[in-house]
Amino acid sequence: MADATQVTTVRQSALGLMPASHRIGFVVLFGLLLAAPFLGFYPVFVMKIMCFALFACAFNLLLGYGGLLSFGHAAFFGGAAYVSAHAAKAWGFTPELAVLLGTATGAALGLVIGFFAIRRSGIYMTMITLAFAQMVFFFSLQAPFTGGEDGIQAVPRRFLFGVFDISSDFRFYFFVLAIFAIGMLLIHRIIHSPFGQVMKAIRENEPRSVSLGYQVPRYKLALFTMSAALAGTAGATKALVFQLASLTDVHWSMSGEVVLMALLGGVGTIFGPVVGAAVIVAMQNYFASFGAWVTVLQGVIFVLGVLLFREGIIGVIGKWLKKPL
């Protein structure tokens, strides 16, 4: 999706400091999120936004910086949600361990599915990820520990590190914020590392990258696994926030939603998926009473986004400001 992303001509200092626009962006974002629960925002709502924002950023890592469109990210998100929910409920895992285990689940699934998916490119790869995600869905439907249609309910929020009581929504909020911040900064780091630069080169011109001696399949698989791992982090956190892991998390429509969030916010931007996730989550929240009209509206946003608005919200703002965002 080369034309959706501006060529980043970011001059980085030798110390690897991030460009000023990113630094300001992160300060504003984290500042707002730190203040949100004190300004009267409902913590669960903002936590939901953070989970989906991290999910969308993880997805965007793959599409925006590797040019690989996955339509199966629900498998990593939902798979991790199930495993961490089960670990917290049945095995007594503390929140941080449950999230780590969820991340590992996402990474493991990503490694396996990615191994098959990157054997083809372009549209075929997309269809393969969708098919494997459907396999994970059927597994979740039938496996004994997932609770079938009911999902895993009443997942406990245990003490952080086994010591601190963070079970109230207000305290748990800061745990989620910490995970979100670590995830975002990690994604930023990956994108601006030498590895990230090679991925961009592969996205722009794969044959040339091959001729330069890069092991393109290994790079793609590594990026796929990282993206899946971070999607797993988001799914595991979401399971603890709602104390629920269900079939919705692994359904293909979840894969579609994350694509929509990234597309709406701006593919290939750092902050775009966050904005996209916030808009979509807010829309689902406020329009919940309209039932299936939300699906119609999402479809309309997809169509308009592709036809008229391919840079996304943050992509357009970045163009105005002439700054990478």
Place this chain on the structure above:
Amino acid sequence: MFELLGIPPQALFGQLLLGLINGSFYAILSLGLAVIFGLLNIINFAHGALYMMGAFVAWMLLNYLGLNYWWALVLAPVIVGGIGIVIERTMLFRLYKLDHLYGLLLTFGLALIFQGLLRNGYGISGLPYSIPPQLSGGQNLGFMFLPNYRAWVVVASLVVCFGTWYMIEKTRLGAYLRAATENPTLVGAFGLNVPLMITLTYGFGVALAAFAGVLAAPIYSLNPNMGADLIIVVFAVVVIGGMGSIMGSIVTGFGLGLVEGLTKVFYPEAASVVIFVIMAIVLLLKPAGLFGRAV
């Protein structure tokens, strides 16, 4: 009664027939996807939704206009094909110069719109559509009972599939189409109206999906989500078969339907995923697909 490997023959042949029927839908849908992809370079994610629309248009024709199954079999593909032509002329043609992924995203959005609208209108509990009286009942073949309607579905699908194959591979029109797939600029330079061919091709591919939808209406209950799950399996079928060959799509579609039916008999737990497992194996051994050209 004799038994095969401990399976009663009624169950075995019953599932094989069901597999053959699913296979017909896989074949018609993957055929349409392949024809559309060949000329438009777009993977039509809305294909499942348009298959569902075919079934719903048949239901509407019956319940609002009193037109029976046979009218629906002709009119529903025409109506849905017309919708397809409008979609192509107003939206898809803007994407031809862009990355293929945008076509996928746009058609996914369209699928959401169709599903959402029909879910608002008709709910998700499923609507009944009865088998036309001429095809009710069945034949006792001795080893199994063959419902007439199911036999008709298989025969009609085979006729449509091979008709399409004949048209594309053996007629002059098909030759133009194949030429335009290889090199649209050159074909345009010879004075053929390539944009018109593209529009009609999309309309035709979509009409095929609607035709499959009408065939499916009396077998499965009508549900706005009926196409969504099917299209994912069809994508796997397309990955297995490769989109390079029409005959490849037909053979893969029917073959995988049969394999799925057999799995239902011998290892029912795996029936919903067997096609995905086959896809993984094919990707390991022959990444370009059974009939595909390397992409």
